Amino acid sequence: MKKLYPESGVELTPFISKYYDNLLNLISFGKYERFIRRAIADMNINPDDEILDFGCGTGKNSCLMMQYLSDEGTITGLDISEIMERQYNEKCKNYPQAKFIRQRIDIPFDPEHLYDKVFISFVLHGFPQEVREQIIANAFAHLKPGGTFNILDFAEFDMKKMPVYYRLPFKWGECPYAFAFIERDLKEMLRKAGFNSFEEKLYFHNYARLMIARKP
DSSP: OOOOTTTOOOSOOHHHHHHHHHHHHHHHOOOOHHHHHHHHTTTTOOOOOOOEEEETTTTHHHHHHHHHHHOOOOEEEEEEOOOHHHHHHHHTTTTTTTEEOOOSSSSOOOOOOOOEEEEEESSSSOOOHHHHHHHHHHHHHHEEEEEEEEEEEEOOOOOGGGGGGHHHHHHHHOOOOHHHHHSSSSHHHHHHHOOOOEEEEEEEETTTTEEEEEEE
């Protein structure tokens, strides 16, 4: 499939899609699994939450979030990859409250349902700035009043100051959009979209962050 954004690192090849979770563990020196679990725990998921997972990928994160939900809670994963859809449905097959929808998150789409939480993990950084703003607007539109947008992604930092053993994998594995993302003020982007309350948690030597933004 031809890339919509040629410089993007989140539009994955079939090979990377198939082995995505393993590759992330490799480039994070085995720490990816640990801080993903911590971040999901820090989201304060309620048992009856309805969660929308933007760019849900393999379903790994949806399955981790599902462990905090009762039979009343639901998760809806959105992605455009057929390979990810197959992996998602296989991983989440024991969770009837989890479903997958083939949907682009980078264009406006109607909020047929409002959710308590929108979650996005290491996707936002991989787009041009105007597309990031559209994704944030989509999250806002799909949240109930008082709902939260939970963004797990790179924090703001100076790449030149990273230790070489982190900087080289980051430069090798990421795209120009990511290099611009780490220099931007995410809170300001979220304020412009209408969010008005923020909480953040830092992981992986402060290079990764969970930003929780609340809709008024």
